[in-house]
Amino acid sequence: MKNNWIKKSKNYLDTENLGIEFSKTISKGSIITLEGDLGSGKTTFVKGVLKGLNYNEEVTSPTYTLINEYDAEYKIIHIDCFREKSIDRWLNIGLIDYFTKENILFIEWPNNIKNLLFSHQIINLSFEIKGLDERLISMKKIEHYE
Numbered sequence: 001m002k003n004n005w006i007k008k009s010k011n012y013l014d015t016e017n018l019g020i021e022f023s024k025t026i027s028k029g030s031i032i033t034l035e036g037d038l039g040s041g042k043t044t045f046v047k048g049v050l051k052g053l054n055y056n057e058e059v060t061s062p063t064y065t066l067i068n069e070y071d072a073e074y075k076i077i078h079i080d081c082f083r084e085k086s087i088d089r090w091l092n093i094g095l096i097d098y099f100t101k102e103n104i105l106f107i108e109w110p111n112n113i114k115n116l117l118f119s120h121q122i123i124n125l126s127f128e129i130k131g132l133d134e135r136l137i138s139m140k141k142i143e144h145y146e
């Protein structure tokens with residue numbers, strides 16, 4: 001995949017397949033932010049990434065657990081900042097401990113912790129609902145999250 005791209009997904013399977021394709025382009029230490037409305041395909045995409053990294057167990061949204069960890073070919077940390085907006089709470093939970101060169105982080109609703117992301121290079125994925133099952137997914141690499 002190129003540094004920046006836009007892909008159209010016609011259904012759940014397309015979104016998952018884009019995740020599988022994307023899994024071949026990431027490496028340890030990557031931080032991927034996922035932006036988009038509820039139900040726009042963020043967790044479906046992460047399911048595809050995990051499938052592409054030979055993870056065959058259940059993958060769920062971390063909306064209520066805040067953080068899900070998966071041991072695939074790489075350690076995948078899926079974080080959802082939708083329900084918890086307090087930076088202090090995230091620091092008390094130990095979020096910073098996940099920012100290592102060994103983990104790959106997927107962060108939903110990154111605007112809620114943007115102060116913690118400022119000094120990191122980010123791969124930003126944006127999910128836009130275009131119809132009942134259609135999505136527009138775009139990717140861009142950014143030097144610092146703002």
